[in-house]
Amino acid sequence: MSTTAQAAQHAEEDRMTEATEAAPARADCVADSAGGLTFHIAGWTRPAPGSYDDWRGALVLVRRGAADSPDGEVRLPLGPTADGRLQAALPSTVALPEGRWDIHVAYGEEEPQRLAPGLNDLRSLVDRRPGPSTSPLSVRIPYATKHGNLSLRSWRRAPHAEAGEIRLEDDTMAVRGRLYRVEYPADWLAGAVVEARCRRRAVPVRTAPLEADGPDFSFTLSYSELARSWDGDRADVWDLWLRPADEAMAPARLARILDDVADKKEIFTYPPRTVAGPHGEVQAQPYYTRGNDLAVRIGPPA
Incomplete structure (x- = not known):
């Protein structure tokens, strides 16, 4: 690689690092009436995964106080959307234990980074009336922490x-x-x-x-x-x-x-x-x- 090309590559890497430090990626959250959530990621500064099978990028949920337990971490694949953003889905069928979950994005072998909150569309949760079922009721509500990070409160109850x-x-x-x-x-x-x-x-x-x-x-x-x-x-x-x-x-x-x-x-x-x-x-x-x-x-x- 030529000196000019190396310099350009280093400049781009520095730009991506500075962008990551200055403005962390953020997530808009959309809830559905069944208890599922969809995360739309903006501000991603790494190469975008080409599909949901490309695990270079992942949304990582870590339960507070239980990070080292078998059910203390959940990883969801990121995939591209038509508007150029990335998306991850947390369906209600995923058994998320009760607690508070801190939400990160991860790229390759890099240390996962906290996500900042974006806009939340939680209209489907207002006065929610779950249908008849005996399976555990899944409730997930995203929120902004006092430090400006995105977290998730989860409940799973029956009855x-x-x-x-x-x-x-x-x-x-x-x-x-x-x-x-x-x-x-x-x-x-x-x-x-x-x-x-x-x-x-x-x-x-x-x-x-x-x-x-x-x-x-x-x-x-x-x-x-x-x-x-x-x-x-x-x-x-x-x-x-x-x-x-x-x-x-x-x-x-x-x-x-x-x-x-x-x-x-x-x-x-x-x-x-x-x-x-x-x-x-x-x-x-x-x-x-x-x-x-x-x-x-x-x-x-x-």
Whole structure:
């Protein structure tokens, strides 16, 4: 190779390196109603794969805290699209374990690089109503991290109890929801109860009856019942479950995941109520956890 050609090649390599460092590749995400995602990659600075069989380029999903486990990494092939971008598909049939996944692009043997978020089309996730099935419900919501990277929150549940409207009274919370991923929802809900489980101790477990109409359910939970167990020290957190009458059936964690909001804790907020406890007045407040599960906090003002 001539000196001029070598210089041109080195200049091009330097340009690609500078472009990668200055502006990382980004991904636009499109969700479908079944729970699948398609990633459209822009800003790719490496030679584009010629087809999905060309594994020089791949989308790499790494689960936080589980990178070295057998199910801690998922690689998806990148392929070209008509508009010159690259695309990778994550169908709902791919069993993605629950957790937070950091999203990278990889080229050849190079170290994978984090992707920046682009535009998300998550309209199909808003008020999503999955069809009848007993297979695990797959939910994936892409989001931008506080450091400006693209990540993905994944849930995989069967059965699943989706929380809906929550109405607060002075001493109670009334919740409506719908049960998914059981063969006969009405039979599953017959005789079922809502169960509040305290994280700090195994007992007592507080229960309240359910009212059911097909797959839909509702219940009213007393804050005072939960406050009876407070010891006057740090706060108790009560996780809410639906427990069927048939002990052979798995219970369902009450959560809100069928929409486009990856982290509900700071968005869906509910005012606290003051109730009487054995050690004086105490505050009761429902909230969504970092996993978007529904819980109730009983304790001193937060």
